[in-house]
Structures are given as C-alpha cells and as structure tokens.
Amino acid sequence: MSGFFPSLETFAKGTLATAATLSTLGVGLAYYGQNYLIYPSAFPPGSRTDVAAPSDFELPYENLELKTPDEVVLRCYLLPQRKDAGAGEAFLDIPAAMSEDEFIASRPTVIMFHGNGGNLGHRIPLAGIFFKRMRCNVLMMCYRGYGHSEGSPSEKGLRIDAQTGLDYLTTHPILKQTNIILYGQSIGGAVAIDLASRNASKITALILENTFTSLPSLVPHALPALGPLAFLCHQKWDSAAKIPLIPPTTPVLMLSGARDDLVPREHMRALWEAVARRGEKRTAGGVEYKVGLERARYVEFEGGGHNDTCTQPGYWSAVSDFIASLGSVSQKEKEKEKETPAGLARSSSL
Template structure:
C-alpha cells in the first residue's frame, strides 16, 4: 500500500491551470463562432442566383415588372392558365435560386387551370437590392398588388404559395392582405426552430435578425390553409411543417420519400394535384 501511495504521489498535483487554459481556448473559439454566425448570418440564410434569367420559350409566358413600396423595380414572369383561370397563384420562393427554377411549378399549375406569377425577391434573378426579411415581405406585397391590377386576374381569387423561407414571407403578407387561400410548402413555426436543428451549439434564438415567425403571422390569418411537406426533409424537419398545420387548423399533405429540394415537392404530380384540389375547394 505504501508503494502504491508513493506512485500516486509521484504524479504531482492535478494540472488545474492546464485545464483552465483548455477551457478558455474552447470558450474563445465558441465565442468566435457566435460572432461569425451573427455577422454572416445573411449569407447562411439567403443563397440567391443573382443572374437575370432569360425568358424561356413557354407559350404565353410574359415577362413583367412592378414597383415595391420602397422604390425598387422588380421583374417576374406571368404564365396564364389554360382556359378560364380558377385562381392566380403568386409564388414566394425559398431562399435559393431564382424564378427560372420554379418554371416547372408554373407550367404544372397552368395546365391545371391556374394562372401563376413567378416572383423574384430583391437581390435575386437580376433584381436590385439586397435580401432581408422586411424587404422580402415588401417584394411579395408588391407582386400581389401587381397581380390584382391585371385585367386577366380576379382579385378575389389570388392565392399565395410559399416554399420554405418563402412560407414565412407568404404568411406575413397573408396576415396583412388575406388571400383567397394560402399554400405553404415545407414551412416552420419560426426560422429559429430550423436553425436549432442544424446549429445546436449556438444561441440561435438570440442571434437571428430575420426571424420569419410563420406561426405568429398565421395567428392573424383565418382563411383556407394547405401545408405540404416531404417525409424525408433533412433541411426543414417534417415535424415542424406538421406542427404548422396542426396549430393553425390547416389541411396537411405529406409526400412519401420527398426531400426538401426534390422535384416531387416542386412540380411532382402528387404535389400539384394536392394544390389544385385544395384551391378548387377553397375558392
């Protein structure tokens, strides 16, 4: 026993100072990550394709322009329905790409009898400005006003379709200017819920400037609501989208095997048919 005690005693005092130094370094690194996340969060949220897409050869497609409340001139595409339009769908894009990526959505809805206004936010698709939550809301508001002004559009049959981050934009506009119906694809109660699933080590609730509080906005909208999600979404967890539908008395459709950026959630037959059926019933 004395020999054993001697060997233990030979290890010397517990290196408290070294542990404190390691913890200090880790704390400094974490703080650096927090600062970087706060400073560059816009680059994490918004992933625009800034190029101006050339109008495709889709029959009937019209390149349009409209002005926002803060003076920006934005461009979009309008595709009329085949036949008498059931509704006019104004699309609020997600955080990446531009309107050219949504052309299959517009074509699929037009084939089913819905006119479609494909929009681009400020900083996207050749439009001036830089994206931010209030700016995106202003952009979609201007797009809705433009759609309502068209002679081939019934203002009482304008609906909003928001995808991902665009669901937060669409919900904000719907709270202010209720559309005939609202479709949200891969929505979330608020952006912080999504951020927490990907950045568990950061205090995202304190860091986020653009919050996209979809749930709070929907509390001020009492019209028809359809929520569509994929059951294999690794970006916006499916449970968050289901929560939006359950909390706001919305119809819910879940597409098996579909991930966040899969074509099935953009222009797949099941998705388009669900939207078409819902809109015809809603209006």
C-alpha cells in the same frame, strides 16, 4: 530551456484571450453574417446571372419589373392565361364570345414564393403545371438580391417584396378580379403566411410546402454548429405566431415531405395544429358552432425530401383538387354564413 517556453499562467491567459476573441468573432459573424446563410441567393453558382425564361419551356409570359416602396427593382415573370393555352386537367368549356381579358379574369392567380436557394427560373416547370394543367394565371416573384432583381435579401425586404407583388395584382385592371392563391415552398411558405396574415381580405387561399414554425427554432437542426447561437437569429419568420391571424375561412393546403432532412416534418405538423385550431368551437349568442377546419387539408408524402416533395406521386393531384374546390368557395361561404348565429338570427327575423 525554460526561457523558450511560456509559463502555464501565460499560456492559460493566452488561450483564454484567443478563445474569447474567436468567440466574439463567431458571435459577430453569426449575428451580422447570418443573411448570407439564410438567403444563399448565389447558390448554385450562376444563380445571380443565369436565369431561365418561361419561353425556354414554351410558356407565354411577360417580363414584369416591380418597384418596391423602398426603390428596389424586382424582375419577375407574369404568366397571364390564354384561351388557346390548352385544356389541361382543368377542362374548361370556354364560350367563343368570351374575350381574352374576360378569360384571364375568370381564372385564379397563383403567386409563387420560392425557397431560399436558386432563382425563379429554376421553378418554371412548377409554374408550367399551374398554368397548363390548372389554367391559372401565375406571378413568379423574384425576391430582392435574387436572380436579376436588385438589392439584398432580408426578412424586412422580402416582406416588402411580397406586398409589392400583391399590390400589383390588386390594382391590375384585370387580375384584381381573380381569386389570389399564395404558393410558398420552404422559406417561401413563411413569406406566404406573413403576407396572408397582413392581407386576409385579399387572399383566397394558401398552399404551403415544407416550411417551418420559425427560423430560430429551425437553426439547431439546419445548422447544428450554430444551435447554441440560435438566440442571435434576427431573421425571425415566426409563422407559428402569424397563422392565428389568418381567418378560419381562408382555405389552406399543407404539403409535407416525411423525409425532409432540412425542415423536420415536426415543423409542418406544428403549423398544421395552428391551422386546425382556427376551427375551434366558438360561441355567439348562446349558440356553439365550429368554423374553418373543413377548409384546411394536410397531406404528407412518405418519400418526400426537402427539395423533391413536389415530384412525389399525388402531389399535383392534391394541389389541383384543392384549387378546383376554390371555385365554389363564394357559394359555400354564403351557405356557411347562414349556419352561423348571426345568419340564423337574420333568418329568424325574416
């Protein structure tokens, strides 16, 4: 009978070899296949083929094709304002003599960066709130590999996509005159933070919902089985390191769901601390002053989960109030500048 069974030594060697092979395979899959986990663009089923249009929600829009520097075509939606779009919550006394183009130029433009599942069509109701209630122009970005856009998603690719969207606005004959606000949910928040950190002078404000400090730090919670392999995560999205690159004069609104079971609220709180530190005391010319903190706000919604924070009572009021406050940023900036050591020096020399 003994001939039918392997020896313990042979069995042990075989087990070790199998374990080593499976471990190597697991590491390989974790490293080379992580983009499929991080960017599930085909989920829910049909997300790459069935993409709703703003017209399905009675919103006027333009199909916008953007070609990135690496020759990827992004199929996005642009919702430029219209004088007859309705008063909404942002009551506007529009002069009769104002042209459509002048009206568009007078309103803020929101760039929407969505989360890692689904497509831009799933977020049209949110765009509708920006468009109708707050009277904003809206650019709905569609990352590469999502919806009807070409290519495959990656951190490098999404960074290019975001820059392409911003460049389109800043070179547009009308929209380049508008205040540009970045709105990012989940991984879209990381995209927004990255873009703002590289284009500080072009961004008016950021609105961030349920985003994370970095992907490697999120892996142990979001994917516990892969926690020990978090060091292999090559998609970094290190927002905590990029927040300090955003000037303290850039307003930031942070919206956190206390019941988020995917991105623990500790991540948003850590990012908030980084945002708040932009307002630390500074000294120049022997004068100590503080900048930036009054331009940031953190709002936590006790009933908010990862995907439904935007449906919580008070969410859109917070967003609306924040955007309304930006209308006077330019004047506040001038007044604040007078209070800085440099401004005081100029005043005393007059």
